[in-house]
Amino acid sequence: MLLQIVLDAGFLLIKGSKLQNKRHFMRMGDWKITCNSSEGINSAYEQHFPSLVESAKKSAESLKSLGVSLGWIDWASAWLHVTTETLLQRIYTCHLPQRLPLPVLTDFTCIITGATSGIGLETAKQLAEVGAHVVLACRNTKVAQALVHDWQKEREHYSGPLDVEVMELNLLSLSSVRAFAAAWEARQGPLHVLINNAGIFSMSAPQKFSEDGLEEHMQVNHLAPALLTLLLLPSLSRGAPSRVVNVNSDMQAFGVVDPNDLNLNSGRRKYSSTAAYSGSKLAQIYFSSVLETKLPNDCGIHVICVNPGIVKTNVTRTLPKFVQAVYNLVGFFSLSSLEGARSVLFCSTDPQVLEYAEALRAEGWPVCPYYSSDCKPNPTSKHAQNVGMAFKLWDKTREIIGLNNEDVDKLLDGATTSTPCLKESFFSTYDDE
Numbered sequence: 001m002l003l004q005i006v007l008d009a010g011f012l013l014i015k016g017s018k019l020q021n022k023r024h025f026m027r028m029g030d031w032k033i034t035c036n037s038s039e040g041i042n043s044a045y046e047q048h049f050p051s052l053v054e055s056a057k058k059s060a061e062s063l064k065s066l067g068v069s070l071g072w073i074d075w076a077s078a079w080l081h082v083t084t085e086t087l088l089q090r091i092y093t094c095h096l097p098q099r100l101p102l103p104v105l106t107d108f109t110c111i112i113t114g115a116t117s118g119i120g121l122e123t124a125k126q127l128a129e130v131g132a133h134v135v136l137a138c139r140n141t142k143v144a145q146a147l148v149h150d151w152q153k154e155r156e157h158y159s160g161p162l163d164v165e166v167m168e169l170n171l172l173s174l175s176s177v178r179a180f181a182a183a184w185e186a187r188q189g190p191l192h193v194l195i196n197n198a199g200i201f202s203m204s205a206p207q208k209f210s211e212d213g214l215e216e217h218m219q220v221n222h223l224a225p226a227l228l229t230l231l232l233l234p235s236l237s238r239g240a241p242s243r244v245v246n247v248n249s250d251m252q253a254f255g256v257v258d259p260n261d262l263n264l265n266s267g268r269r270k271y272s273s274t275a276a277y278s279g280s281k282l283a284q285i286y287f288s289s290v291l292e293t294k295l296p297n298d299c300g301i302h303v304i305c306v307n308p309g310i311v312k313t314n315v316t317r318t319l320p321k322f323v324q325a326v327y328n329l330v331g332f333f334s335l336s337s338l339e340g341a342r343s344v345l346f347c348s349t350d351p352q353v354l355e356y357a358e359a360l361r362a363e364g365w366p367v368c369p370y371y372s373s374d375c376k377p378n379p380t381s382k383h384a385q386n387v388g389m390a391f392k393l394w395d396k397t398r399e400i401i402g403l404n405n406e407d408v409d410k411l412l413d414g415a416t417t418s419t420p421c422l423k424e425s426f427f428s429t430y431d432d433e
């Protein structure tokens with residue numbers, strides 16, 4: 001506790017330092033340019049993210065050169081990136097309030113997966129508190145119901161109850177995903193945001209397969225959310241302007257995806273929970289990027305990936321107790337769930353995010369918007385910009401989740417025309433600070 005206070009004080013001091021100002025300025029510069037208009041977005045990117053532009057241009061060659069393994073330079077730079085982000089994330093995010101201010105969200109429906117713990121719980125609660133209709137899509141419905149009961153009790157002294165409901169969804173079962181989507185779609189209502197938050201990182205646990213015969217990280221973190229997203233496109237279309245927010249991770253930088261070995265059991269690569277987790281997060285970016293380019297220009301639906309930062313949650317539950325204790329000791333570098341939910345809430349509600357996505361799509365940008373824990377867009381890893389690999393993964397994903405091209409085309413066609421209405425950002429006050 002004392003250490004935490006000392007460190008917090010240190011961060012406040014550093015807040016005014018050159019290092020922080022430089023980083024903040026760089027990021028603000030990118031943000032302002034990308035948000036002002038779609039004009040010149042490529043040149044803005046070329047100026048600020050030359051490596052991203054270069055690598056997008058060379059995607060065809062990179063498909064050949066990247067292959068399905070991570071070179072040691074990519075591996076070292078991923079380590080450097082993740083370590084720096086971890087150590088400095090409190091500095092990078094210190095311009096944000098601890099709790100993100102949200103607008104009143106009446107007539108706003110969102111589905112959030114994995115809302116019984118960590119980032120998902122905090123995100124769901126805050127959305128409900130500002131009036132949204134929130135659907136907790138959870139495998140443990142008893143825990144979810146108990147949570148809702150507690151939230152409603154807390155609200156007893158406020159004007160009215162929260163508009164929250166619980167629906168069963170187990171991402172380890174593709175038939176559960178289909179049942180959930182069918183039940184939801186039967187209502188024929190609008191959906192404004194789908195937050196694919198649920199995820200697993202079974203650190204130090206042995207490799208496991210689901211009832212569908214799929215490696216569990218790949219299924220929970222990528223394949224099942226991909227199926228859910230496609231099946232809910234009609235609702236998202238009814239709710240347009242709408243968005244899919246995928247809670248991703250900077251660990252995607254370590255990711256390697258072999259579309260012919262998504263189960264990591266062909267013997268070509270050795271299984272580790274890190275390889276499985278980072279690969280599943282990279283696969284999610286590939287899938288999101290292709291979906292973002294396939295969605296009709298005027299459908300008003302966008303797909304966004306967001307890294308919430310390193311957040312102290314139940315994600316370490318599979319680690320031995322003493323490792324968890326060490327993890328908690330270095331907890332002062334981690335964000336709280338409240339802080340980790342900020343970027344997810346920002347991506348789910350701020351009109352600037354849709355404007356930014358709209359501008360990227362207008363330019364034919366091949367990679368989906370990727371946001372960081374500081375609520376700013378950031379380039380993904382070099383591997384994540386491999387367009388050829390993204391399309392291969394898309395095809396493989398479609399095959400595994402049991403949708404053929406015609407099924408997907410029908411769902412994409414269902415994402416019918418609607419004009420996005422972009423309101424002024426309620427978050428702009430923080431950009432201008």
Ligand SMILES: NC(=O)c1ccc[n+]([C@@H]2O[C@H](COP(=O)([O-])OP(=O)(O)OC[C@H]3O[C@@H](n4cnc5c(N)ncnc54)[C@H](OP(=O)(O)O)[C@@H]3O)[C@@H](O)[C@H]2O)c1
Pocket residue numbers: 113114115116117118119120137138139140169170171172196197198199200201220247248249250307308309310311312313314315316
């Ligand atoms: N914490 C971090 O540092 C961090 C960093 C980067 C990215 N992320 C990402 O953030 C997201 C949220 O993670 P968290 O840190 O908040 O973890 P968490 O506290 O462990 O919460 C994960 C949630 O996902 C749910 N879930 C797991 N397997 C599921 C399944 N088969 N079907 C339905 N729901 C399932 C869990 O439900 P149960 O309680 O029923 O298991 C829980 O509600 C994940 O996608 C994670 O990869 C986290």
